[in-house]
Amino acid sequence: MRIMGIDPGLTRCGVGIVDVDGHRRSQFVSVHVVRTDSDAELPARLLQLDQELSALMDTYQPDFVAVERVFSQLNVRTAMGTAQASAVALLNATRLGIDTALYTPTEVKAAVTGYGRADKAQVTSMVTRILNLSSPPKPADAADALALALCHAMRGVGQQRVAEGLARQAQ
Amino acid sequence: MRIMGIDPGLTRCGVGIVDVDGHRRSQFVSVHVVRTDSDAELPARLLQLDQELSALMDTYQPDFVAVERVFSQLNVRTAMGTAQASAVALLNATRLGIDTALYTPTEVKAAVTGYGRADKAQVTSMVTRILNLSSPPKPADAADALALALCHAMRGVGQQRVAEGLARQAQ
Numbered sequence: 001m002r003i004m005g006i007d008p009g010l011t012r013c014g015v016g017i018v019d020v021d022g023h024r025r026s027q028f029v030s031v032h033v034v035r036t037d038s039d040a041e042l043p044a045r046l047l048q049l050d051q052e053l054s055a056l057m058d059t060y061q062p063d064f065v066a067v068e069r070v071f072s073q074l075n076v077r078t079a080m081g082t083a084q085a086s087a088v089a090l091l092n093a094t095r096l097g098i099d100t101a102l103y104t105p106t107e108v109k110a111a112v113t114g115y116g117r118a119d120k121a122q123v124t125s126m127v128t129r130i131l132n133l134s135s136p137p138k139p140a141d142a143a144d145a146l147a148l149a150l151c152h153a154m155r156g157v158g159q160q161r162v163a164e165g166l167a168r169q170a171q
Numbered sequence: 172m173r174i175m176g177i178d179p180g181l182t183r184c185g186v187g188i189v190d191v192d193g194h195r196r197s198q199f200v201s202v203h204v205v206r207t208d209s210d211a212e213l214p215a216r217l218l219q220l221d222q223e224l225s226a227l228m229d230t231y232q233p234d235f236v237a238v239e240r241v242f243s244q245l246n247v248r249t250a251m252g253t254a255q256a257s258a259v260a261l262l263n264a265t266r267l268g269i270d271t272a273l274y275t276p277t278e279v280k281a282a283v284t285g286y287g288r289a290d291k292a293q294v295t296s297m298v299t300r301i302l303n304l305s306s307p308p309k310p311a312d313a314a315d316a317l318a319l320a321l322c323h324a325m326r327g328v329g330q331q332r333v334a335e336g337l338a339r340q341a342q
Contacts, residue, residue: 045266080254087255094214
């Protein structure tokens with residue numbers, strides 16, 4: 001199964017792609033950061049993000065898209081942009097019939113590092129190890145996007161296997 | 172010129188269409204409220220809103236789309252949904268090459284009633300009078316969407332005429 005993790009943002013939107021097998025082993029595929037010009041008008045930025053995410057989904061054909069759930073404790077202006085970027089990401093996936101899930105930063109950190117309050121360095125370090133990368137993914141948005149994909153690989157696929165196992169037992 | 176005003180929201184998204192002539196006389200065309208089920212998943216709601224706004228733009232072929240600028244003083248959960256709905260509205264217009272503008276609630280109220288702190292009843296009353304409607308548009312989201320279109324008719328078209336006048340004087 002191919003999972004695309006998206007760390008939404010208007011200025012920088014991280015997109016990480018991993019493949020995961022039935023034993024929850026994850027393999028790195030690719031990572032991208034879509035940037036839009038913070039001096040440009042909002043509609044133009046949304047359109048650029050829309051087009052670039054659409055192109056990435058077309059290129060990598062993910063089976064699943066995991067997006068970071070937007071929170072409010074951030075700077076309000078940033079939170080609005082993040083909410084709008086997440087809408088663009090979810091809309092693109094849903095238009096293509098790709099299933100999506102939203103994960104909170106705490107869920108992502110817990111899945112990847114075992115600790116919900118891990119810092120960025122710990123997340124980057126674990127992403128690098130889990131995916132056997134020769135160097136840490138940069139910038140932080142890239143590592144976060146891969147962590148989102150890994151979070152779904154660990155949680156989502158795990159839950160799916162449990163559900164399948166229960167279904168088999170019930171037969 | 173045909174103007175579509177959009178009062179963004181995930182639960183209720185008001186869409187008001189007016190035609191305005193060179194003398195800034197506005198004529199009512201249509202008003203709609205797109206609703207999505209608050210129990211549905213976010214991606215499905217975004218997709219439904221996307222499809223319905225796309226269909227309305229296709230039907231009415233607006234020359235201009237005016238969208239309410241999202242603010243933070245609202246309930247945070249509502250503000251996130253509003254931000255995401257506004258992204259869907261702006262993206263649809265921009266994809267079709269339609270120019271857009273964002274107006275704050277204060278700008279809309281001031282344009283329509285002459286008073287930036289007017290209440291909903293005053294806005295609805297003025298929208299009803301300006302457009303010569305036989306009864307007030309309902310619900311409030313419908314009146315707000317028409318007020319947004321009228322705001323652009325009064326401000327945007329006015330500014331454009333001033334710019335054209337200055338251009339003529341300069342020749």
